[in-house]
Amino acid sequence: MESRELDRLTKELALRKRLQDALFVFSKSLSARLTLQTALESLVLEVGSMFGVRRTSVWLHEREARVLVLIASSDPREQASEARIPTSESSTVARGLRVDAPEVTGEGDARCLVMSLRGWRRALGTVVIEGQTTKVDPELFVELAADLGRQLGATLERVLVLEDHLRDAAAQAQLRGRLAQSEKMASLGQFVAGMAHEMNNPLQGVLESLELMIRDTAPESKTRTELQRILAEAERAVLIVSNLLLFTRRHPATREVIALHDLVDQTMSLRESAPGRAQIAVVHNRGTGVPSVVGDRARLQRAFMNIIINAEQAIRDSGRPGEITVTSRAEPGTAVIDVADTGTGIAPDVLPRIFEPSFATREVGQGTDLGLTIAYGIVTEHGGTITVASSPRGAAFTIVLPAADDKVTSSGSLS
Known part of the structure; x- marks a missing residue:
């Protein structure tokens, strides 16, 4: 026992x-x-x-x-x-x-x-x-x-x-980061605006003079060919100045109710004939119930286009055919656009500073690298957020915009 x-x-x-x-x-x-x-x-x-x-x-x-x-x-x-x-x-x-x-x-x-x-x-x-x-x-x-x-x-x-x-600490750190980014953008914007205005006036004079010289030059002459090349570079400089002015928000903004699906489709159609697009497939997944947004149609289109151009460049840099997937979807009180590419991805040391204009991710001669900065400024101006995630298989940008008020959407009035 x-x-x-x-x-x-x-x-x-x-x-x-x-x-x-x-x-x-x-x-x-x-x-x-x-x-x-x-x-x-x-x-x-x-x-x-x-x-x-x-x-x-x-x-x-x-x-x-x-x-x-x-x-x-x-x-x-x-x-x-x-x-x-x-x-x-x-x-x-x-x-x-x-x-x-x-x-x-x-x-x-x-x-x-x-x-x-x-x-x-x-x-x-x-x-x-x-x-x-x-x-x-x-x-x-x-x-x-x-x-x-x-x-x-x-x-x-x-x-x-x-x-x-x-989780609370991470949210506070993210908020502090966004505040610091906004302050940095504001001070930088003041400097850039002055510089852009100073450049704009002489550039317009150069364009007018070049157009007159080309008109007075024989069509088949070597001089005319060189003048046309110079004109193309001058026009590119004018576009850079335009981007700078847009970045500093010195142009008056318009406000209208915008159907997000239509805006995305229009933006994508504008890029169909862009150089190098033959090796890039673009897919638009149209979610159901995506709300309209209120804002400046031209600026929002510029923001989406800059994200898509960045995706195209990432795929070209990879040296292989790729795909850009644009997904528009609804979340409570917001409209969301995801832009994912199968390009090279973004290096971990670059990722936290990807929207800073002074932090170039392009090689010399490939552009001013203001595209993502401008997109960030436009989306923020519209009360939204833009974030990015990356892996070796590509990058994914997410744009979140406030949904238009139901009364505004039904009446079409912004009064």
Whole structure:
């Protein structure tokens, strides 16, 4: 009798130690910067093996969406389902969010234990253990499961609180970065505006003189050919000045209701005959319910065109055929345009400064590199944002603009 009791206590202590070891490995995995999902997947596999059950799963509570989301399961088929269960349901998983202690239902292989994962004054999720345990006494099984729920809930609370703090810190850093960028653009704009106006007047005089000289020169003469070449370069200089003035917003803006789909289509059609486009496929994915926006049609078209021109250049730089995918879609209160290319991507050291006019990403002779800066200024001027992500397979720009007010859209009036 004493021998059997000693064996039982030895097995119980071994199970308790194994559970504590599993939880320790879980915590250590998070400290080693593994994702929460990866660490939980390892934990549920160990718990399932420890208890000898059919399946163990962990569901996390998304409070705003009011759903429980499957984050880890010892069953790969269930893990692949990416299941979501409303908390209002009467299912076992949802009920587990509201129980105070482990609850056991069913018999045999249909036996199921469910328990709540609780943090400080909030429910974090649910643990579900399914199947008849083959390696532990039923009473001890419930006791150990309760220990698992308490300790896992405490660990998850620390992780989620840390993630909230990091998310807030990242948002504040992003806001400070955007503020610094705006201040930099404003001071730079004052300098550029003065320089552009000083350049514009003599350039107009040069253009007029060149046109007169060409008109008075014999059509087949070498002099006429050289004058035409000089005129083309002078016109390019005028275009640069025009971009500078647009960048500094010194031209009066107009305001109208603009259908985003139409604006994107018009912009893309303007680039169809551009040099080098033969090796570049362009796709426009037109989302449903994309709202109209309010703004200056010409400026917004310039912003979109500059993003597309940048994508074309990235594909040409790659030395292979490529594709530009433009996607227009709706998000709450906004209209969004994504422009993705299969070009060379953007180097990590360049990415944070991609919209700065003084930070060139083109080789000498390939342009002024003001295109992205101008696009940034125009989008910001319209109350929107423009962001970029990059990988070795290409870059993706996302433009977000405020949706036009419903009253404005229906009446067509901007008064």
